[in-house]
Amino acid sequence: xxxxxxxxxxxxxxxxxxxxxxxxxxxxxxxxxxxxxxxxxxxxxxxxxxxxxxxxxxxxxxxxxxxxxxxxxxxxxxxxxxxxxxxxxxxxxxxxxxxxxxxxxxxxxxxxxxxxxxxxxxxxxxxxxxxxxxxxxxxxxxx
Numbered sequence: 001x002x003x004x005x006x007x008x009x010x011x012x013x014x015x016x017x018x019x020x021x022x023x024x025x026x027x028x029x030x031x032x033x034x035x036x037x038x039x040x041x042x043x044x045x046x047x048x049x050x051x052x053x054x055x056x057x058x059x060x061x062x063x064x065x066x067x068x069x070x071x072x073x074x075x076x077x078x079x080x081x082x083x084x085x086x087x088x089x090x091x092x093x094x095x096x097x098x099x100x101x102x103x104x105x106x107x108x109x110x111x112x113x114x115x116x117x118x119x120x121x122x123x124x125x126x127x128x129x130x131x132x133x134x135x136x137x138x139x140x141x142x143x
Contacts, residue, residue, distance in 0.1 A: 016077045016078050017075075017076055018054070018055065018075055018077065019074050020073060020075070021040070021041050021068065021069035021071075021072055021073075022041060022042050022043075022063040022068075022069070022070070022071045022072065022073050023042060023043045023063065023068055024070075025064050026044060026063045026064070027044065027061075027062050027063070028042065028061050028073055028105075029057065029105065030057050030059050030060045031057060032056070032057045032105035033045030033053055033057075033105050033106060033133075034053070034055050034073065035052060035053050035120075036051065036054050036137065038050040038051075041068050041069065042073050042075070044057075044105040045102050045103075045105035046104055046105065047104065047113065047116055048102075048117075049115060049117075051102060051118035052140050053102060053119060053121045053137070054135060054137045055076050055077040055135040055137075056078070056080045056135070057074075057075050058075055058076055059073065061073045077135045077136060077137070078134070079124050079132050080132070080133055080135065081127075081129060082106050082107060082108050082130055082133055083107040083131070084107070084108065084131045085103055085109035088111070089103075089109035089110045090109075091110045091123055091126060092110075092126070093126060095110055095123045096123050096124065096125060097122060097123065098110075099119045099123075099140070099143070100119070100121055100123050100131060101119055102117050102118050102119070103117065108120050108131050108133055119140050120133055120135070121135040121136060121140060122134045122136070122139070
């Protein structure tokens with residue numbers, strides 16, 4: 001493409017609201033952790049390799065029986081509270097700033113489970129009700 005020779009009205013995406021294509025046979029509940037698979041499609045948070053946390057589902061989308069991309073999902077990046085794992089995988093205040101790993105669509109853990117779990121995001125804090133997870137897909141992918 002040639003260089004500009006006049007002013008350009010460049011579109012801008014502002015804020016933390018995103019939308020993406022949902023994977024085949026996925027059921028994502030509002031409020032669930034949303035992940036992107038290596039194929040680029042969105043799924044509910046789950047244990048498995050090749051996934052990355054992208055945010056919190058803003059609606060319920062049922063693509064069971066559908067094919068990849070039949071439905072779209074609105075989700076938000078940002079910081080959200082989810083359930084903490086237990087035992088050796090329980091996240092503590094010493095883990096703030098470290099990665100949190102996916103257990104399911106509402107639970108995160110301290111470790112990757114010997115490679116069985118993908119990163120959800122970063123531990124931003126914790127309280128008696130759970131772990132505050134910062135979802136930033138770009139940052140997870142470069143770290």
